[in-house]
Amino acid sequence: MPGSTILEADRVSLRFGGVRALTDVSFAIQAGEVFSIIGPNGAGKTSMVNCVSGRYRPTEGRILFEGRDITRLPTSRRAALGLGRTFQNLALFGHMTVLDNIMVGRHHLMKSGFIRGMVHWLGGARQEELAHRREVEEIIDFLEIQHVRKAPAGTLSYGLRKRVELARAVALRPKLILLDEPMAGMNLEEKEDMARFILDLNQEWGMTVLMIEHDMGVVMDISHRVMVLDFGRRIAEGLPEEVMADSHVRRAYLGEVEETPEPETAG
Amino acid sequence: MEWALLFQLLINGLIVGALYGVVAMSFVLIYKASQVVNFAQGEFLLVGAWACWWLITHMQLPFWLAFPMCLAFMTIFGIVLQVTVLRPLIGEPVISVIMATVGLSIFFQALMKWMFGVFAQPFPPIFAADRVSLLGLEVQSVYLLSLGLSVFIMLGFWWFFTFSKHGLAMRATAFDQQVAQSLGVSVPKVFAMSWAISAVVSAVAGVVVGVVSGVSSGLSFYGIKVFPAVILGGLDSIVGAMLGGIIVGVLENLAQYLDAQWLNWGNMINIAPFYALVLILLIKPYGLFGTRNIERV
Numbered sequence: 001m002p003g004s005t006i007l008e009a010d011r012v013s014l015r016f017g018g019v020r021a022l023t024d025v026s027f028a029i030q031a032g033e034v035f036s037i038i039g040p041n042g043a044g045k046t047s048m049v050n051c052v053s054g055r056y057r058p059t060e061g062r063i064l065f066e067g068r069d070i071t072r073l074p075t076s077r078r079a080a081l082g083l084g085r086t087f088q089n090l091a092l093f094g095h096m097t098v099l100d101n102i103m104v105g106r107h108h109l110m111k112s113g114f115i116r117g118m119v120h121w122l123g124g125a126r127q128e129e130l131a132h133r134r135e136v137e138e139i140i141d142f143l144e145i146q147h148v149r150k151a152p153a154g155t156l157s158y159g160l161r162k163r164v165e166l167a168r169a170v171a172l173r174p175k176l177i178l179l180d181e182p183m184a185g186m187n188l189e190e191k192e193d194m195a196r197f198i199l200d201l202n203q204e205w206g207m208t209v210l211m212i213e214h215d216m217g218v219v220m221d222i223s224h225r226v227m228v229l230d231f232g233r234r235i236a237e238g239l240p241e242e243v244m245a246d247s248h249v250r251r252a253y254l255g256e257v258e259e260t261p262e263p264e265t266a267g
Numbered sequence: 268m269e270w271a272l273l274f275q276l277l278i279n280g281l282i283v284g285a286l287y288g289v290v291a292m293s294f295v296l297i298y299k300a301s302q303v304v305n306f307a308q309g310e311f312l313l314v315g316a317w318a319c320w321w322l323i324t325h326m327q328l329p330f331w332l333a334f335p336m337c338l339a340f341m342t343i344f345g346i347v348l349q350v351t352v353l354r355p356l357i358g359e360p361v362i363s364v365i366m367a368t369v370g371l372s373i374f375f376q377a378l379m380k381w382m383f384g385v386f387a388q389p390f391p392p393i394f395a396a397d398r399v400s401l402l403g404l405e406v407q408s409v410y411l412l413s414l415g416l417s418v419f420i421m422l423g424f425w426w427f428f429t430f431s432k433h434g435l436a437m438r439a440t441a442f443d444q445q446v447a448q449s450l451g452v453s454v455p456k457v458f459a460m461s462w463a464i465s466a467v468v469s470a471v472a473g474v475v476v477g478v479v480s481g482v483s484s485g486l487s488f489y490g491i492k493v494f495p496a497v498i499l500g501g502l503d504s505i506v507g508a509m510l511g512g513i514i515v516g517v518l519e520n521l522a523q524y525l526d527a528q529w530l531n532w533g534n535m536i537n538i539a540p541f542y543a544l545v546l547i548l549l550i551k552p553y554g555l556f557g558t559r560n561i562e563r564v
Contacts, residue, residue, distance in 0.1 A: 053449055054448070054449075055448075075445075075448035075449055076454070079448070079449055079450055079451035084449075085449050087449075091443055091446040093438065093439055093443070093446075094442070100435060103435055104435055104438075105450050107439075108452075110432045168450065
């Protein structure tokens with residue numbers, strides 16, 4: 001259903017004491033698009049994502065998800081509505097296996113309560129768990145982490161951990177997935193893999209993507225639209241090429257410019 | 268050396284230690300899920316045992332009815348305690364939370380004395396008090412039942428944390444609350460659930476001890492015994508808590524044997540576990556199974 005608005009931020013402001021992290025930021029994400037937020041360090045990108053995911057409550061303004069006001073909803077309820085996310089700093093459950101990490105993502109989809117769980121072997125719950133395992137395996141296959149599924153997440157390489165974290169967020173079956181710097185610290189090959197996964201999630205799994213990323217090459221390649229934040233304000237929004245051509249954006253990134261900058265080196 | 272006596276003490280230690288282990292696990296459950304050091308753990312045993320005793324002697328209910336009712340009551344008790352006392356303290360300094368649990372401990376001690384008196388009350392006989400011969404030793408059947416129950420609870424914990432949805436959610440919450448929330452886990456629910464389970468499991472231990480040796484305020488001493496057990500095992504390890512409990516149980520019985528035979532210092536049964544605790548912490552500061560970085564929490 002491309003065209004309908006899945007997420008809307010309506011004049012969102014966020015203050016910590018006297019520090020204005022976000023000021024009157026409004027934007028709307030259409031279902032089915034890849035929407036990126038870029039901006040210099042400290043511009044408020046992660047704050048914005050945290051307002052959407054529920055970690056921060058905006059001081060002013062509203063957040064609407066599928067037309068419903070979720071500004072006051074607790075994080076766990078938002079996840080159940082279909083908002084998944086990954087974190088800028090890896091946040092896997094290190095002692096748990098990759099499989100268990102991903103199973104946590106199924107939490108809100110698992111119906112069996114405590115009592116039904118107790119009679120686990122009598123049928124219902126077991127059937128349900130098998131269905132969940134199947135779907136988790138599908139996600140594991142898709143992200144190509146079959147070979148580490150039983151390994152404790154803390155023992156994996158950085159690139160693999162990023163992938164497991166993505167798998168865990170995907171396991172929620174979110175309608176909108178928030179990716180906070182999915183490619184930070186990756187080498188070129190890992191970045192290409194990750195970009196491919198994000199595109200597949202968007203095109204084949206039908207997930208809308210809200211992404212924060214510093215790598216301009218990737219942002220320009222896979223985003224449908226880009227919003228630029230600077231000092232907590234929205235300074236530009238539009239198609240990737242429009243945004244790159246915007247003089248405000250160039251100033252924010254490079255200071256006063258006289259020559260045309262190389263997009264790849266920006267940020 | 269009296270080998271028969273020594274062996275008897277080892278069996279005793281194992282049985283009592285398994286109970287310590289059960290209480291220690293329920294202590295660790297709360298600590299892991301909500302980072303609260305619960306000084307009122309012993310009072311969970313006390314309240315549970317008195318509740319069951321009251322249902323049987325005053326309401327004239329049969330044990331098989333009174334026991335589940337007591338557990339249902341403890342579920343609610345745990346949740347109410349968490350919601351009314353601990354939840355408002357989320358985000359307060361650790362010392363405030365600890366003082367609150369110390370306060371709860373004193374409060375329930377006094378309340379139970381006020382309601383039921385200061386004297387130990389025996390449980391009406393529930394099981395025929397026969398003795399079973401085990402490897403040439405006379406063991407009371409109620410002790411065997413207690414050991415069986417402890418093992419059952421331990422297996423239950425293992426199953427809960429490995430296979431159940433809520434167990435997984437609890438492990439996730441223990442690791443990182445923010446992330447667990449973003450995955451749809453309701454952290455307030457997990458906290459309440461951990462207190463409920465902890466209260467119920469402790470009450471089971473309380474009833475077992477009550478059936479064996481009567482209900483009295485001495486039950487809350489289990490809450491103190493839990494500390495060497497838990498710290499031996501490592502504050503954040505369920506398996507460690509279980510083993511720590513068994514070690515403490517065996518150790519105090521051995522110490523009592525040594526004391527009675529040769530030392531005659533008196534009271535070693537209560538002090539020995541703490542000596543062992545100091546020694547082990549000298550060698551392994553995070554306990555036998557603890558994670559190294561727990562002070563970061």
